[in-house]
Every structure is written in C-alpha cells, then in structure tokens.
Amino acid sequence: MSDFVSSIMEQVKAKNPAQPEFHQAVMEVVESLEVVIDRHPEYRNAKILERIIEPERVIMFRVPWLNDQGEVQVNRGFRIEMNSALGPYKGGLRFHPSVNLGILKFLAFEQVFKNSLTTLPMGGGKGGSDFDPKGKSDNEVMKFCQSFMTELCRHIGPDTDVPAGDIGVGGREIGFMFGQYKRVRNEFTGVLTGKGLNWGGSLIRPEATGYGAVYFAQEMLATRNETLEGKTCLVSGSGNVAQYTVEKLLDLGAKSVTLSDSSGYIYDPDGIDRNKLAWVMELKNVRRGRISEYAEQFKNATYYPLDATMGYNPLWDHKADCAFPSATQNEINQQDAKNLVGKGVYVVSEGANMPTVPEGVEVFLEKGILYGPGKAANAGGVAVSGLEMSQNSLRLGWTREEVDNRLQGIMKSIHQAAFEAAERFGTPGNYVNGANIAGFIKVADTMMDQGIV
Numbered sequence: 001m002s003d004f005v006s007s008i009m010e011q012v013k014a015k016n017p018a019q020p021e022f023h024q025a026v027m028e029v030v031e032s033l034e035v036v037i038d039r040h041p042e043y044r045n046a047k048i049l050e051r052i053i054e055p056e057r058v059i060m061f062r063v064p065w066l067n068d069q070g071e072v073q074v075n076r077g078f079r080i081e082m083n084s085a086l087g088p089y090k091g092g093l094r095f096h097p098s099v100n101l102g103i104l105k106f107l108a109f110e111q112v113f114k115n116s117l118t119t120l121p122m123g124g125g126k127g128g129s130d131f132d133p134k135g136k137s138d139n140e141v142m143k144f145c146q147s148f149m150t151e152l153c154r155h156i157g158p159d160t161d162v163p164a165g166d167i168g169v170g171g172r173e174i175g176f177m178f179g180q181y182k183r184v185r186n187e188f189t190g191v192l193t194g195k196g197l198n199w200g201g202s203l204i205r206p207e208a209t210g211y212g213a214v215y216f217a218q219e220m221l222a223t224r225n226e227t228l229e230g231k232t233c234l235v236s237g238s239g240n241v242a243q244y245t246v247e248k249l250l251d252l253g254a255k256s257v258t259l260s261d262s263s264g265y266i267y268d269p270d271g272i273d274r275n276k277l278a279w280v281m282e283l284k285n286v287r288r289g290r291i292s293e294y295a296e297q298f299k300n301a302t303y304y305p306l307d308a309t310m311g312y313n314p315l316w317d318h319k320a321d322c323a324f325p326s327a328t329q330n331e332i333n334q335q336d337a338k339n340l341v342g343k344g345v346y347v348v349s350e351g352a353n354m355p356t357v358p359e360g361v362e363v364f365l366e367k368g369i370l371y372g373p374g375k376a377a378n379a380g381g382v383a384v385s386g387l388e389m390s391q392n393s394l395r396l397g398w399t400r401e402e403v404d405n406r407l408q409g410i411m412k413s414i415h416q417a418a419f420e421a422a423e424r425f426g427t428p429g430n431y432v433n434g435a436n437i438a439g440f441i442k443v444a445d446t447m448m449d450q451g452i453v
Contacts, residue, residue, distance in 0.1 A: 019102025190392025212380015
C-alpha cells in the first residue's frame with residue numbers, strides 16, 4: 001500500500017470506526033485514483049477526495065410502528081446524502097436486518113461514481129432501515145412504510161433527494177411510501193422512482209438493473225469480437241436483478257443455469273427457459289416463496305442448501321462462460337473467484353453492489369478476464385431511475401422501446417468511458433480503474449467549479 005493510500009485510509013478508519021464495508025469501498029476507489037491525483041495536483045490541494053469521502057449529510061431517525069398483534073415495534077431509519085455536485089441526491093432505500101450506517105455509507109459512496117457514469121444529472125445517496133419485510137403482512141409493511149416516510153419526507157424532494165428501491169423495497173413498498181409522502185406534503189411530485197406505471201413510473205424500470213448488467217457484458221465481449229449467443233451463465237439471487245438478467249440473457253441467446261436466495265441455490269443444467277422464469281417470477285414476486293421449490297417443480301434441477309461451514313459458495317463452482325452476481329455485497333470470496341476462473345468463466349458482470357471481495361477482484365484482474373465492477377455494470381437501474389425523473393419533470397411517459405434504447409445507449413457510454421479512462425491512465429482493460437477514474441473526474445471537476453461547499 002502506497003503512502004498516499006495508507007494516509008487516506010488511516011483518516012477514514014479513524015473517523016469511521018467499525019464500518020468495514022465503507023472502508024472496503026473507499027480503499028478500492030482510492031487505489032485507482034492515486035495516478036489521477038498525481039497528474040492533477042489541484043484535486044489534492046482542494047482536498048476533493050477527502051470531501052467526496054465525507055457525506056454532505058447523514059440523517060438517522062427512529063421508526064415506531066404497530067404490528068398486527070397491536071405491539072409497538074421500533075426500527076431505525078437512515079438517509080445518507082453523500083454528494084450533490086452533479087444533481088439531486090439519488091439512490092435506493094434498503095429494508096433488511098443487516099442495514100447499518102457503514103453499509104449505507106459504502107452504498108452511497110459507490111452511488112456517487114455510478115451516477116456520475118450514467119451521463120445523467122444525479123448526485124449520490126442511499127438510505128433504508130433494519131426493518132425486514134420478509135414474513136410481514138401487507139398491513140404491517142404499510143404501517144412501517146408510512147411511519148418511515150413521515151420522517152423521511154422532511155429531507156427529500158424532486159429537486160433535493162429522490163430515493164428509489166433496493167433490497168427489500170419493491171413496488172409495494174414504494175407505493176406505500178409515495179402515498180404517505182403525498183398525504184403529508186400535499187403534493188404529487190416525482191419524489192420516488194420505481195413507481196407504478198399509473199402514477200408516474202417508467203417502463204423498463206424493474207428490468208433496468210438486470211438488463212443493464214447484460215448490456216455491459218455484451219459491450220465487454222464486443223471488445224473481443226464475441227457475443228453472448230450460446231454462452232452458459234451463472235446468476236445469483238432471485239429478485240428483480242436476477243430475474244431480468246435471466247430474461248435479457250434469453251433474449252440474446254445465452255443460457256442461465258443457476259438462481260439463489262438466502263437459503264441456498266438451484267442448478268438446472270437444462271437452463272432456465274421462459275416458462276421456468278415466469279414460474280420463478282410468480283414464486284418470488286407473488287407467493288414470496290423460497291427458491292428450493294424450483295427443484296420440486298422442475299425435476300432435472302438440483303437444490304443445494306446454504307452451508308455456512310464451507311469456505312466457498314458452490315454456485316460459483318459450475319462450468320460456465322459468464323457470471324452475473326446479483327444478490328448482495330461480498331458474495332464472491334477469493335476461493336469463489338478462483339473456482340469461477342478454473343471452471344472457464346471469463347466474463348463477470350456485477351448486478352449487485354460490490355459483490356466481490358477485494359482478494360477476489362485481484363484474481364479476476366490477474367487473470368485478465370472481462371470484469372465489470374458493480375458501479376459500472378449495474379448502473380442501468382439508476383440510469384432508468386434518472387429517465388423516470390426526466391419523464392416526471394416533463395409530465396410525459398416514454399414507450400418501452402424508447403426507454404430500452406436510452407438504457408442501451410447509457411450502458412454503451414458507461415462502458416466506453418470506463419474503457420477509455422483505463423487506457424488513458426495506463427491500465428488498459430481494467431474496468432475497475434476505468435470506472436473509478438471516469439466517475440471521479442466528472443464529480444471532481446464539478447466540485448472545483450462550485451467552490452468549497
């Protein structure tokens with residue numbers, strides 16, 4: 001570790017103790033940016049990097065609500081407004097028991113660079129709660145969302161901060177929160193994205209992250225004059241991102257053979273076709289069941305329950321060409337990365353945020369595979385959120401084809417920006433460096449223009 005990186009990281013760890021995910025996210029970016037800071041001493045003098053690392057605002061609040069038994073429950077709510085140099089804060093809300101300040105700061109920090117890459121005028125933010133919607137009734141979820149939004153509505157707005165969904169926050173939760181915002185603030189504005197189509201939502205928004213990750217993989221393959229046609233793919237997760245990754249892979253002639261949830265994963269050597277995918281969507285989005293039921297429904301598939309004692313995840317140990325980690329952070333460890341490469345995988349496009357640990361990233365970079373980091377590969381979701389904001393401002397709705405074409409164009413631009421930045425700063429083919437550098441320079445130049453604020 002260089003003196004520059006170690007001095008920055010010492011400050012970060014001293015100011016932000018017990019936040020390992022945030023430390024990890026900052027370290028990965030800072031390592032990429034050392035060469036940029038050396039070439040641009042004005043960034044160092046203006047303390048641009050130190051200012052980007054420090055959130056502009058952290059909001060933390062209690063969320064009391066009543067369950068169906070009439071018992072009082074208390075959760076904790078957060079919103080991290082990280083950086084607004086390029087536009088209103090933009091980033092998802094996550095409802096999951098693992099949510100804490102460090103995880104949300106890591107996500108908000110990543111979001112700044114991701115949003116910068118999209119070419120759209122959006123700053124970076126993230127929020128959520130340690131509330132778990134799993135196993136709760138619709139009535140309980142509604143009561144929680146209403147209490148959560150009663151406080152959050154003081155801090156957000158269409159020109160200030162526009163949250164979206166993330167893990168645990170889908171169309172149901174966005175609807176309940178939007179209704180409460182409208183009720184408390186007495187205004188109908190595009191304050192949330194991921195809304196229903198009848199009340200300001202955008203076509204392609206649910207599909208966008210998964211589609212975008214596949215489009216990014218397609219762009220990486222094009223640099224080697226290849227396509228996704230005939231490729232075998234490993235996909236983790238079974239929520240929105242995973243579902244629409246599988247759908248777009250089918251559109252482009254590839255075959256997905258895995259899906260997972262927190263209980264384990266399924267392997268289907270025949271591939272997940274459109275009928276099987278429709279069944280998974282009904283299982284997960286309507287019945288909210290477990291992925292183990294897939295193996296009961298489709299006899300050629302095998303279900304593997306999660307075994308926490310193993311030092312690796314066997315999902316990543318099947319023969320394939322491409323991998324799309326689409327579940328959660330740090331799901332691919334160093335051994336998983338070695339297994340992937342050993343089983344023939346040479347394309348990894350991250351649908352989740354920071355799903356690969358640093359040692360795993362090193363394996364991918366050393367082997368020279370096509371590796372698309374989350375801040376570039378999964379930016380399709382926030383890109384279409386940005387397009388939803390534009391439609392709301394115009395009071396217009398674009399067609400499915402128009403939104404999908406714009407999404408493809410944005411993913412192409414992100415790939416080109418990351419590819420060119422990596423070459424310009426001496427690490428050709430390294431999309432990690434390329435994405436970090438391209439995202440940073442745009443934000444840094446804007447912060448220079450706007451003064452010390």
